[in-house]
Amino acid sequence: EAGVVQSPRYKIIEKKQPVAFWCNPISGHNTLYWYRQNLGQGPELLIRYENEEAVDDSQLPKDRFSAERLKGVDSTLKIQPAELGDSAVYLCASSLRGAGNEQFFGPGTRLTVL
Amino acid sequence: KNEVEQSPQNLTAQEGEFITINCSYSVGISALHWLQQHPGGGIVSLFMLSSGKKKHGRLIATINIQEKHSSLHITASHPRDSAVYICAPGGSQGNLIFGKGTKLSVKP
Numbered sequence: 001e002a003g004v005v006q007s008p009r010y011k012i013i014e015k016k017q018p019v020a021f022w023c024n025p026i027s028g029h030n031t032l033y034w035y036r037q038n039l040g041q042g043p044e045l046l047i048r049y050e051n052e053e054a055v056d057d058s059q060l061p062k063d064r065f066s067a068e069r070l071k072g073v074d075s076t077l078k079i080q081p082a083e084l085g086d087s088a089v090y091l092c093a094s095s096l097r098g099a100g101n102e103q104f105f106g107p108g109t110r111l112t113v114l
Numbered sequence: 115k116n117e118v119e120q121s122p123q124n125l126t127a128q129e130g131e132f133i134t135i136n137c138s139y140s141v142g143i144s145a146l147h148w149l150q151q152h153p154g155g156g157i158v159s160l161f162m163l164s165s166g167k168k169k170h171g172r173l174i175a176t177i178n179i180q181e182k183h184s185s186l187h188i189t190a191s192h193p194r195d196s197a198v199y200i201c202a203p204g205g206s207q208g209n210l211i212f213g214k215g216t217k218l219s220v221k222p
Contacts, residue, residue, distance in 0.1 A: 042118075042200055042212030043157075056209065091157065103147070103210065105157035 002026070004106035006092050012112045018080035021109045025073070025094030032069060033103065034077050035091040043091055049075065050097060079111075087113045117141050118213040120201050126219045133188040135216045137201030140182065147210060148175050148186050149200040157200070160186070191220045 005024040013019050025032050030051050035043035046065065048056040051072035060067065064083070069075040079086055089108040095101040119138045127133055139146070145164040151157045161168050161175040163184075168175050172191075177184040188195055196219050202210040 040214070042202070042214050043210075044212070045209055048209060093157075102159050102162050104159070105149075107154070107156050 004092055004094055004104050006090075006106035006109055008109055009107060010110050010112075012114065013082055014114050015084055016081040018078065019082050019111060020076050020078045021090050021092075021111075023075045023077070023092030023106060025075070025092070026104055028096070029094035029104070030072070030097040031095045031101070032075050033091075033093040033095075034067060034075070035093065037089045037091055037108070039088070046077070046090075082111075082113045084113050087111055116213075117211050118201055118203060120199075120213040120216050122216060123214065124217045124219075126221065127191050129192055129220055129222050131191050131220075133191050133195075133218065133220075135186045135199050135201075135218070137184045137186070137213060138182060139184075139201070139203045139211070141203055141205065141211060143179075143203040143205060145204045146177055146184050147202040147204060148184070149202055149212075151198040151200060151215065153197075160199075162204075188218075191218075193220045193222050196220050 007022050032049040034046040037043040047060045047067050049069045052069050067077045089110050091108045092106040093103040095103045117140050121136045145162050148161040163177050172189045174187040198215040198217050200215040201213040204210045
């Protein structure tokens with residue numbers, strides 16, 4: 001069975017440009033997470049979905065970040081416009097619904113903003 | 115004060131050595147996860163535990179809920195164990211709070 005799929009794996013853009021990341025979770029996983037990982041740090045949650053509903057987006061910088069999970073499967077995370085400080089690895093993870101379930105991580109998208 | 119503290123931050127060991135990575139947390143949890151991250155970003159879940167001890171191959175994880183402390187042990191370490199190991203307590207809603215990680219380098 002395929003794991004969590006993310007694309008692109010790498011993205012280099014100039015500041016003020018828009019960028020979008022895509023995630024396809026493991027089939028049957030209701031819960032989807034987007035994390036941002038800065039160099040030398042642990043991942044930080046940006047948004048968590050239960051099916052198509054964003055149940056925790058308290059850490060999502062809503063002035064420039066947006067996310068959607070139409071139909072409760074694939075998800076996209078968008079940044080517009082990107083800033084230099086957005087350079088990081090963006091990780092998607094999925095799990096079965098409910099607390100305490102193992103999260104499965106995608107390979108991440110490494111974003112570099114010049 | 116960080117909610118999750120890992121020690122050491124960096125660890126260099128010789129092949130075959132016994133390794134211990136410690137994690138202390140201040141939040142209430144439903145379970146604690148140990149994750150492994152190789153260069154390039156991929157994260158793999160090693161353990162999820164809420165009490166006692168779990169063993170998988172050469173890896174052992176323990177947790178003391180009362181003391182809010184967990185340890186990850188690697189027996190007979192090998193260069194392929196070189197990676198970043200991340201402690202991540204999980205709350206009742208399933209959200210994980212990640213430590214900064216411990217970078218392990220095992221020399222042949």
